Amino acid sequence: MERKTYQAGEDVIKQGADGDEFYVLQEGECECYLDFNDGNPPKMVKSYEHGEAFGELALMYNTPRAATIRAKTDCTLWAMDRATFQKVMLFTTAKRREKYETFLEGVSLLSSMDKYERSKVADALVDRKYADGEYIITEGDTEDDSFFFLVTGKAKATKVLTEGGSEPQVVYEYTKPGEFFGELALITSKPRAANVVANGPCTCVCLDRGSFTRLLGPCEDIIKRNKEQYAEIEKKILSA
Ligand code: CMP
Ligand code: CMP
Numbered sequence: 001m002e003r004k005t006y007q008a009g010e011d012v013i014k015q016g017a018d019g020d021e022f023y024v025l026q027e028g029e030c031e032c033y034l035d036f037n038d039g040n041p042p043k044m045v046k047s048y049e050h051g052e053a054f055g056e057l058a059l060m061y062n063t064p065r066a067a068t069i070r071a072k073t074d075c076t077l078w079a080m081d082r083a084t085f086q087k088v089m090l091f092t093t094a095k096r097r098e099k100y101e102t103f104l105e106g107v108s109l110l111s112s113m114d115k116y117e118r119s120k121v122a123d124a125l126v127d128r129k130y131a132d133g134e135y136i137i138t139e140g141d142t143e144d145d146s147f148f149f150l151v152t153g154k155a156k157a158t159k160v161l162t163e164g165g166s167e168p169q170v171v172y173e174y175t176k177p178g179e180f181f182g183e184l185a186l187i188t189s190k191p192r193a194a195n196v197v198a199n200g201p202c203t204c205v206c207l208d209r210g211s212f213t214r215l216l217g218p219c220e221d222i223i224k225r226n227k228e229q230y231a232e233i234e235k236k237i238l239s240a
Contacts, residue, residue, distance in 0.1 A: 001078040006071040012055075013069040015042075019058030021079040025050060028075030033068040042068060059085050097122045100205070107149060107178035109219050117218070124211035130155075130198035137182055137196040139168075146206040147216070148182045150174045153202025157181060159194040161238055168195060171233055183223050184230075186212050193230075 001024070006012055012023060015035050025048050032054065033042035045067070048054060057066050059082050080088070100122035104110055110118055128148075130136055136148060136155060157172035171194060174181060184193045186209055207215065216223065 001080050001084075004077050004079050006075045006077065008071055008073050008075075010071045011068055012071060012075075012077065013065050013067070015065050015068040017065050019055060019065045020082045022053065022055045022059055022082075022085045023069075024053045024078045024080070026076040026078060029072040030054070030069050030075060030077075031072050033070060034066075035068070047072065056085070060089070093123065100125055103151060103177065103205075107180075109178070109180055109216075109222055112218060117215070121207070121211075121215050124207050124215060125205040126207075128204045128206055130202050130204070132198055132200050134198045135195055136198060136204065137192050137194070139192050139195045141192045142185075145186060145209040146182060147186055147209075147212040148180060148196070148204045148206045149177075150179045150181075151177055151203045151205055154199040155181070155196055155202050155204075156199045157194045157196050159234075161234055169237060171230070171237065173199070180223075182206070183212075184227060187223065187227070 003026075004023075006028075012030060013019065015033070027050065030048040031044050032046040032048070034045050035042040048069075054069050055065075057063065097119045101115075101118070104118045104121060110121065113121070126146075128136070130153075137144070139159060155174040156170050157174070158168035159171050160166060160168050161171070172181075174196075181196050182192075185191065
């Protein structure tokens with residue numbers, strides 16, 4: 001990587017220009033401005049501090065720079081050329097796929113997928129870590145729209161089953177790696193139908209709504225089957 005310095009106010013990247021470097025910020029602050037070409041001045045959408053990186057889009061997709069990055073203060077940056085960036089990207093993508101491969105092979109929901117389809121799921125997964133008692137999903141929430149697989153530890157779904165708001169009851173326990181939850185709100189576009197709470201420390205991987213729809217289409221039938229199970233379980237709990 002090559003060390004580069006910029007003065008406050010200088011553009012590191014100009015929106016619309018060709019690009020062949022990726023940058024990591026060592027010292028100082030930068031800001032990202034988007035020009036929507038609507039007659040208004042460019043809008044500041046993000047700021048960068050020590051250790052953050054930008055300028056990947058033009059290199060990944062062979063497109064003009066999608067935004068302007070301006071030094072807010074005097075800055076020291078490290079620039080990586082296109083060829084090195086692409087090698088690093090290939091390596092990290094391969095590492096990532098390797099990391100999740102064994103886990104995803106054991107997820108029964110995905111058993112109808114081939115290796116390539118599973119590698120696409122691996123590319124989209126995000127790691128999450130929870131402490132005992134932490135809410136992974138909150139009943140009624142409409143903000144977070146992730147879909148989860150349990151990786152390690154345990155979690156439980158809880159819900160108020162009787163009208164009038166008594167204590168939430170446990171309606172489901174997630175104890176095995178690969179079990180999933182958080183599908184209902186994505187399928188029905190309704191608020192979250194239950195809480196899901198870490199039962200001891202646990203880790204999950206999640207997919208955002210776009211990836212869920214794009215990648216898990218082939219598993220739709222199995223996912224929908226769970227919905228019928230929930231009603232059965234609730235009936236049993238209430239009649240016990
Ligand atoms: P690139 O298009 O190569 O150059 C401009 C960079 O700004 C872009 O890569 C991203 O790294 C960064 N950026 C940050 N926020 C945005 C955004 N909302 N739209 C586009 N680029 C963004
Ligand atoms: P979602 O509604 O998106 O968020 C809460 C999740 O809890 C829900 O998806 C299901 O995955 C899970 N869940 C487990 N048991 C139940 C239940 N009885 N009713 C509703 N959701 C449940």
